[in-house]
Each structure stands twice: as structure tokens, then as C-alpha cells.
Amino acid sequence: xxxxxxxxxxxxxxxxxxxxxxxxxxxxxxxxxxxxxxxxxxxxxxxxxxxxxxxxxxxxxxxxxxxxxxxxxxxxxxxxxxxxxxxxxxxxxxxxxxxxxxx
Numbered sequence: 001x002x003x004x005x006x007x008x009x010x011x012x013x014x015x016x017x018x019x020x021x022x023x024x025x026x027x028x029x030x031x032x033x034x035x036x037x038x039x040x041x042x043x044x045x046x047x048x049x050x051x052x053x054x055x056x057x058x059x060x061x062x063x064x065x066x067x068x069x070x071x072x073x074x075x076x077x078x079x080x081x082x083x084x085x086x087x088x089x090x091x092x093x094x095x096x097x098x099x100x101x102x103x
Contacts, residue, residue, distance in 0.1 A: 002019065002059050003055065003059075004055050004058065007019065007062065013029050013033045013036055014029065017029070017070065020063040022066060028070075028073060028074060031073075036066075036069045036070055036072075037069075039068075039069035039073075040065055040066050043062075043066075043068070044062060046065075047061040047062060
């Protein structure tokens with residue numbers, strides 16, 4: 001049986017995925033590790049706001065949140081998801097290849 005005490009000992013993305021027995025592609029995790037964990041942490045905060053949840057219900061909700069975060073990055077990327085502020089900011093000092101005309 002999984003407990004919140006065991007959950008709180010986890011450190012990296014692989015630990016969380018293995019804890020919840022979620023099969024994963026190592027390359028996807030390597031490329032999107034911080035984005036998966038950030039998305040997961042936001043979801044954990046939302047679960048934790050529900051004070052009425054029992055420990056087993058929290059663990060189940062955490063697993064669903066991690067599965068969702070991981071699956072998001074199977075079909076999307078960091079720029080599309082804009083998890084971190086750097087991706088949310090408008091960058092005026094960048095020239096996109098689509099803006100360069102062939103002359």
C-alpha cells in the first residue's frame with residue numbers, strides 16, 4: 001500500500017513514475033522532466049486544497065495528475081504548454097525563420 005510518507009520521500013521524475021507504476025519513455029522524461037514535474041506540482045497543490053480527501057484518495061488523485069502531466073508531453077512540447085514564465089513572455093529580440101524573406 002502506498003502512503004503519503006512514502007510519496008514525500010520521492011525525488012525525481014522517475015521516482016514518481018515508478019512509485020505510481022506508470023510506464024514511461026525515458027527520452028520523453030529526459031527532454032521534458034522539469035515541465036512534467038512543474039505541471040504535476042501545480043496539480044498536487046490543487047489536490048491538497050481539498051482537505052476532505054483521505055490519504056488513499058490523495059494518492060489516487062496524485063497518480064492521475066502525474067499520468068496527465070506525463071501524457072501531455074507525449075504529444076506536446078514545452079513551448080506549446082508554456083509551463084514556465086520564460087515561454088509565456090513575448091520576445092521582441094527574436095527573428096523567426098518564417099519572418100526572413102528569400103531575396
